[in-house]
Amino acid sequence: MNVEFTGLRPQGDRLRSQILARIETALAHGKFIMGPEVRELEQQLAAFCGAKHAISVANGTDALQISLMCAGIGPGDHVLVPSFTYTATAEVILVLGASPVFVDVEPETFNLDCADLERQINAHDPDKGPLKAVIGVDLFGTPARWAQLKAIAERHGLFLVADAAQSFGARSADGSVGTLAHVTTASFFPAKPLGCYGDGGAIFTDDDELAETMRSIRVHGQGSEKYETVRVGVNSRLDTIQAAVLLAKLKVFEEELANRTALAKAYDRALGSVVETPPIPAGNGTRSAWAQYTIKVDNRDAFKTALAEAGVPSAVYYPLPMHLQPAYEAFGGGRGSLPVSEALSERVISLPMNPYWTNDDLNAVCEGVRAALSESSHWKQAS
Ligand SMILES: Cc1ncc(COP(=O)(O)O)c(C=O)c1O
Structure with missing residues (x-):
């Protein structure tokens, strides 16, 4: 891939x-x-x-x-x-x-x-x-x-x-x-x-x-x-x-935004039962710009490696919250002070977001993500 x-x-x-x-x-x-x-x-x-x-x-x-x-x-x-x-x-x-x-931030949004x-x-x-x-x-x-x-x-x-x-x-x-x-x-x-x-x-x-x-x-x-x-x-x-x-x-931004939303929904359908997927805005006329499609996993390093082996690029935004950054830590309360930001930094990983994919591209990526999840054994219990 x-x-x-x-x-x-x-x-x-x-x-x-x-x-x-x-x-x-x-x-x-x-x-x-x-x-x-x-x-x-x-x-x-x-x-x-x-x-x-x-x-x-x-x-x-x-x-x-x-x-x-x-x-x-x-x-x-x-x-x-x-x-x-x-x-x-x-x-x-x-x-x-x-x-x-x-x-601190909300764990879902x-x-x-x-x-x-x-x-x-x-x-x-x-x-x-x-x-x-x-x-x-x-x-x-x-x-x-x-x-x-x-x-x-x-x-x-x-x-x-x-x-x-x-x-x-x-x-x-x-x-x-x-x-x-x-x-x-x-x-x-x-x-x-x-x-x-x-x-x-x-x-x-x-x-x-x-x-x-x-x-x-x-x-x-x-x-x-x-x-x-x-x-x-x-x-x-x-x-x-x-x-x-x-x-x-x-000129094509509206169309791309619609494609991004469709892609996020397709990711959600394909992955929502096996991993923690991000919420999709549901109100009338509401939408995300889907700059990133970010999921949460427990064993991120292993998952990221398995994804790369399956040919799926990924990125971690962000591996360290601001209150723990060397340049800013003097202004924060140290580790443990903002637990949601800290936990997210250890678990988030963003998947590719390409508004020009065909259905075949998307299916191949979702298959790669499922294989990587299985390999890194982090299947979420389907509720
Ligand atoms: C949340 C956020 N704020 C600010 C910026 C800064 O934007 P720029 O890179 O255009 O200076 C970025 C860019 O990545 C961002 O993601």
């Missing part, structure tokens, strides 16, 4: 001429920074998710950092963040001189546990510095409990950021990702459900004032005049050529 972990190659083959045509146009006009494709993409991204503003930036990490900068987060401030996430979510807090407060969030808020000692914000993450593409998170954030006067690096394109019962929190950030890293051919990101908000501040921060804190600097900013513009690539890919 020769299986790709993502569908980037077949997607590239399918869209090659459209992408090259878009790039040719950019080469012809020569506006490589903030060219017309950047504005066009921002309009299309905002329309896609229903947000009032889309502000493109250089990557998903900058999108988070700029969001926190808008909220005035700095030294002494504390920001709540899930421990089970990608390092960038926690990193930006420290880059700004603030401190992360790590929160992998997303912020609202009860633990309340616990951490109530346990926070204000003498250490104020709690200012919460960053929630839609891990693996499925929206977190944004209605509840919003209510908690409002009750405690916290700025709420949705890290949707993995979930742009998803929808909950309350609306599309991009509209579920005060500020939402996305990543267009190549392997994301909507990815460019380099780094890219965006911020979504309905708040006019914040949007204007974000546009200023991404260009060195520029004011209304080009060489006027009204605040401290960064250089975080999305390249025109990356915008051109995204415009071509956006």
